[in-house]
Amino acid sequence: MATVREVLFDLMRQLGMTKIFGNVGSTEEPMLKSFPRDFEYILALQESVAVAMGDAYAQVSGKVAHVNLHTAAGSGNGMGNIETAFYNRTPMIITAGQHMREMLIHEPYLTNKNPYKQAEPWVKWSYEPARAEDVPAAFLRAYVTAIQAPAGPVYLSLPMDDMDRECAGLPLPRKIEARLSAGKDVLQTVADALAESKTPALVFGGAVDQTGGWYDAVALAEKLNAAVWAAPFEGRPGFPENHPLFRGGLLSGMSSICKQLEGYDLVVVIGAPVFRYYPYAPGAPLPKGTRLFHLTDSAEESARAVVGDSIVCDPARACATLVELLPATFRSAPEPVPPSPEAAAGETITADYLYYLVGKLRPNDSVIAQESLSTLGQLKDRIRTTEPRSFFSMFSGVLGYGLPAAGGLALAERELGTNRKVICLVGDGAAQYVIQSFWTAAQHELPVLYIVLRNHAYNILKSFSKYLVAPEVPGFDLPGIDIVQIAKGYGCNGAYCSKPSELEDAIIEGLQSPLPYVLQIEIDATVPALLGKIGPETQYELPR
Template identity: 50%
Template sequence: MAERSTVRSVTYDLLRTLGLTTVFGNPGSTEQPFLQDFPEDFTYVLALQEASVIAMADAFAQVAGRPALVNVHSSAGLGNAVGNLVAAYHGNTPLIVTSGQQHRELVPGDPYLANRDAVELPRPWVKWSYEPARAEDVPEAFMRAYAEALQPPAGPVYLSIPMDDWKRPLSGFTRVRTVSTRTAPDPRRLRAFAERLSASRRPALVFGPEVDRGGGWDGAVALAEKLRAAVYGAPLLDRASFPEDHPLFGGPLGLSVRTIGDRLAGHDLVAVIGAEVFRYYPYVPGDYLPAGTGLLQITGNPRVAAAARVGDSLLGDPGLAIELLLDLVEDGSARTAPDPMPRPRVLPPAPNSPLTPPEVYATLSRVRPADAVIVNESTSTMAQQLEWLPTTRSGSFFATASGGIGWGTPAAVGVALADRERGVRRTVVGLIGDGSFQYSVQALYTAARHELPVVYVVMRNHEYSILKSFAVLEETPGVPGLDLPGLDIASVARGFGCHAVDVETTEDLEREFKAALDAGTTTVIVVPTQPQKAML
C-alpha cells in the first residue's frame, strides 16, 4: 500500500529537487514531526547548541556554493542561534532557518514552548520571516524561502512551522522555480566609473568579501595589474579577495575613520569593490577621505550602498563588474608602481616562554600545507596572521562577518564538511583565541564525530586580549572580567572526542602540527602565548 501523501512527504520531495538534503540542527520536541523517519538520502549534522548549528551551516553554504538548511528549536533554540545569525546576515550567506511552532490548536492560549510572535524574533537579521497561515502552504513557503535566500543580496531567511502541519494530507507541489543569483551593473554608470579610474593619477583598489564570494578573485588580480593600482584589504574582512603576498598589496586599511583616512592619503581616487564604505570600529574621529580624494563603490547590496558615508555607488554583482571593467579601463603601465606592504617579520634571537603570537605564526608558516584553509577567530593577532600566513588562494580564508565571537570554531567544521561533500581534500586550520574558544566549544563534538581534518591552534593568553586593547584606546581602566585563569582547554577537547595536546615550544608546536596533518581526525593544539596588543 502506497504511503499517504502529506505536507511532510511533499516538502521532502521539494527539498530533494532543490538540493537541500543536508540538515544542520539541534532537535527539539516541536521539530520531531518534521524529523521523524528521517530519509536515508538526507544527512543530519548534529551540533550541541544552536549558535554552533548556524555557524556550521553558514561556512558550509559559503564553501558549497548553495543554500544550507537549518532546523532549530522553537523560540528558545532560535534565541540561541540569533548571535551567529547576525554573522550570516552580514556575510550574505543563503540559509533557510526553520523551527517548529506549537500545535495550532494550542497556539491561541500561549502554550509552553510556543514561538510567540514567531516572525518577529529573528528580525532584523533575516531577509524574510514567515509562518504559513495554512498547513497546505508549507511547501510553497519553502520555495519562496529558497528564492529569497539566493536572490541578491543573498542572506538567511526564516520559517516557523506548526508541528501538526507535517501530517496534514497534501497531494503535491509542482511549482518549482529557478531564480537569478547575479545582477548586472548599469552599463552607462560603469563606463563613467571606468573613465574616472583610467584618468586617475594614483588609484587605489579596496576589494571586499563580495568579490571572493562571487568568484571574482582572478578578475581582481587582473584589474589591479592592468591599472597598476595599490590594493588594500577592506576593514574587518570575513573573506579575503586578493592575494596578500602580491606586490601590489598594501595591507589592511585599518579600522577607524582617522586610520583609514590617513591610509588613503596620496590617492586621488579609491574604488571600493564588494565591501562597505567602511566597516568602522572603534570611533576615532578624522576625515572620512583625504582632501581631493574621490571614492567609487561597487556592491551588490543596496543597503551597503545606501549606508556609505562618502563616495558614489553603483549597484551590481562585483565579480561581473570587475569582468566588465577589465575591458573598459585603460592600461596603467605608465603609472609608478606602489610600494608593497612592508613585511618586517622580526623574531627574537632566542625563543620566548611563553611564545609570542609572531613565533606561533612563523612556526605555522613553515608547516601549513599550501592549500590549507584558515578560519580565524584570534581577534587580537589578526595583523600577525596576515604578516606570517597571508591568504594566497580564493576561498581559503574565513572569519566572522559580524564581530561577535563564537563563530570560528563551528565554522571550521562547516568548511570541512563542505569540502568532504565536494570531494576536496585540504586541511582546515582554526586559529582561535582561548576566550573565543569557550563560546562554541561544543562544536568539537561534531568535528570529532565526523572525523574531520581540522587542526585547531588555540592561543592561550589567559585573557580577553582584544578587550584590553580597546580599554586602552577608550580610556576605560578597571573593566572587570577580562582575565581567564584556570581553563584546561585540552582536557575539555579530549572530553568531546578530539586528540588534544598542550605545547610550550616552537619545536613542540611544529611536531604536533605535522602529526595532526596525518591524524585522520580533529586535533586541538593549545599554545600558551604572551598577550598581543591589537592594532586598532
C-alpha cells in the same frame, strides 16, 4: 495524497539540500520523523554551533544551507551566529518548530509568540505559513530569497501539526538569476575616472570572493597597476594577499583610514561597505580632494555609506566589466611592500612566531578559520591568503563562530572531494562560546587542526580598555580552563605546547592527524594596540 512532510523533502531533494544542520527539539520531531535515508542530519549540541557550521558549509560548497532549530528559546540560542550569517551574506534557510496551530491562541509552553520578529533584523525574510499546505511554497520562496543578492539567511516557523496534513504537490518549478548585472552603461563613469586617475587605489571586500570574482579582481588591479587594500572587518579576503600590488588591510578607525588613503586621488571600493568603523576614531572619511566610487550588491550598504558615489551591481561582474572598458594603463606599478623578516623564537611563544610557523608548515591549499581578534594583525601578516575561498572569519564581530565554522568547512571539503586541510586559529576566550563543536567534529571524524591560543584572558577587551581609558574593568581574565581535556572529553585528540623549541613539532603532529586534533598553545599575553598593523603596512598612532 502526499503529506506536507513528504512534499517538503521532495522539494529539498530538487534544490540539492539533503544535508540538515541542527539541534533537535520536540517541536521539530514531527518534521524529522521517518527521516529519509538519502538525507544527512548533522547534530550539534547547541543551536549556535549548528548555525555556524551551516554558514561555513554554505560558503565553501556554494549551496544553500538548511539549519533546523528549536522553537523560541532554541532559536534565541542561535541568534549570535544568525547575525554573523547575515553579515557573512550566507545563503541559509533556518526552519524552526512551532507549537500546534490549535493551541497557539493560548500561548502554551514552548510557543514562539512572535515568530515574524524573533530573528529580525538579521534575516532577509521571516514567515510562518498561514496554512499547512503553504509550507512547501514558503520553503521555495525562502530559497529564492536566500540566494538573491546579497545572499543571506531566512527564517521559517513551521507548526508541528502541519507535517502530516495533506498537500497537493510540489510548487511549480522556477529558475532564478541570483546575481545582479554589471552593465557597461552604469560602469562607464567609473572606468573613465580610473583611466584619468594618476594615483588610483582599489579596496576589495569579501563579496568579491563570494560572487566568484577573485581572478577578475586580480585582472583589474593588474590592468590599472593600482595599489590594492583590503576593507576593514571583512570575514574573507577578496584579493590575494601575496600579490605585489597588495598594500595590506585598512584599519577600522575613520581617521586611520583617511591617513592610509593619503596620496590617492581616486578610491574604488568593490564588494565591501564604506566603511566598517570601530572603535570611534574621529576624523574625515577621505583625504581632501580624493574621490570615491562604491560598487556593491547591497542596496542597504549603498544607502548607509558615509561617503562616495554608489552603484548597486555584482562585484565580480563589475571587475570583469571594468577590465573590458579600461584602456591600457600608462602607470608604473607601485613598489611592492617588502615581506616581513623571519620570526625568531624567544623565551615565550608569541602570536607572531606561532603564525610564522603555521604559515611556513601548512599545506599550500589549506583553509583557515579564524577567531582570535587580538592577534589578527600578526595572523594576516604571517599567513597570507593566496587562493579564493581559503580564509573564513565572521563579518559581524560576534564571538562563537570559529570552532563550528571549521567543522562546516571540513564537511564541505569532504563533500566536494577537495579535502583541503582545515586549520582553525582561535582564542581561548572565543572557544568557550561554542566548545560543543568538538563533539560534532569527533563524531564525523573531521580532520581539523584546532590551534587554541591560550593567553588566559579576553585580550581584545583589554585592548579596548586601554584605548577607551577604562581601567579596572572586571571580567577579562580566564584562569582554570584546560581546553585539551575538554576536547578529549568530547572525543578529540590533543596536546599542549608552551615552549618555542617544541612548537614546530607540535604543529606538524597536528597537521598530520586524520582526525580532529586540538593543540593548546601558551602564548605571550602582552596586550596589543587596538588599532594597529593589519598586514604589511605600518602601525599608526591614533587620536583618542
